[in-house]
Amino acid sequence: MSIDDVLLPAPEADVAVDPLAWFASPGPLELEIGCGKGRFLLHRARSRPDVRLVGIEWANKICRYAADRMARWGVDNVRILRTDASVFVQTNLPEACLTALHVYHPDPWPKKRHHKRRLFQPPFIDAAVRCTQPGGRWLIQTDHTEYFAWIRERLDAHLQLQEIEFDDPRFGPGEDWAGTNFEVIYQREGRPIHRVAYERRC
Numbered sequence: 001m002s003i004d005d006v007l008l009p010a011p012e013a014d015v016a017v018d019p020l021a022w023f024a025s026p027g028p029l030e031l032e033i034g035c036g037k038g039r040f041l042l043h044r045a046r047s048r049p050d051v052r053l054v055g056i057e058w059a060n061k062i063c064r065y066a067a068d069r070m071a072r073w074g075v076d077n078v079r080i081l082r083t084d085a086s087v088f089v090q091t092n093l094p095e096a097c098l099t100a101l102h103v104y105h106p107d108p109w110p111k112k113r114h115h116k117r118r119l120f121q122p123p124f125i126d127a128a129v130r131c132t133q134p135g136g137r138w139l140i141q142t143d144h145t146e147y148f149a150w151i152r153e154r155l156d157a158h159l160q161l162q163e164i165e166f167d168d169p170r171f172g173p174g175e176d177w178a179g180t181n182f183e184v185i186y187q188r189e190g191r192p193i194h195r196v197a198y199e200r201r202c
Helices: 039-047 060-073 085-091 112-117 122-131 145-156 181-188
Strands: 029-033 052-056 078-081 098-104 132-142 161-164 194-200
Touching: 029 039, 029 085, 039 052, 039 060, 039 078, 060 078, 085 122, 098 122, 122 132, 122 145, 132 145, 145 161, 145 194
Parallel strands: 029 052, 029 098, 052 078, 098 132
Antiparallel strands: 132 194, 161 194
16 A cells, blocks of 8 residues: 555545545545544544545645555555645535544634634535534544634534534544544643534434
8 A cells, every 4th residue: 555545636626526436435434624644543544444534634744644654554444635624625525425524623823813714614614514414423622722612602603513422533442542643742731622522413
């Protein structure tokens, strides 16, 4: 297995794609936005070989590192794209294709004048809801307290989202904990980690 099997070319905006066609066989489809070096993706892929995982990362070197990591471990249920996550969700993904959306430690863009760059803007939220199957889960975490409240305010107000218990996907029977790279660093620094989960209503 090579990096080219994992790292796919980004689709053009407004071109619909079928992510399951990227895999040898179908299965539940999960998306991680901001997959970084792929620590969570690797754990999820190995613990849930039945799941098909797509990771999105913008930084080119980190994106290639994550793809190479998957290739070295030989996991064939992960594909990685270097693309704009908001554009991908809004213009490329088909309706009701996702069983889970993972967003761990997104860039908080803390300055007020930069808030418009934050991921959870209304167009993204509406598109992500459209792309999530009824009963599908969103799992979100951040170390940034203000951004956490900002996200919750917007998601709590959405009529098709209902808060549920955060069922941590990084744990399983006999498995070690596998947080993201940022999470490992922040926990060592003693930062609080905020988590929330939502389910798409029918």
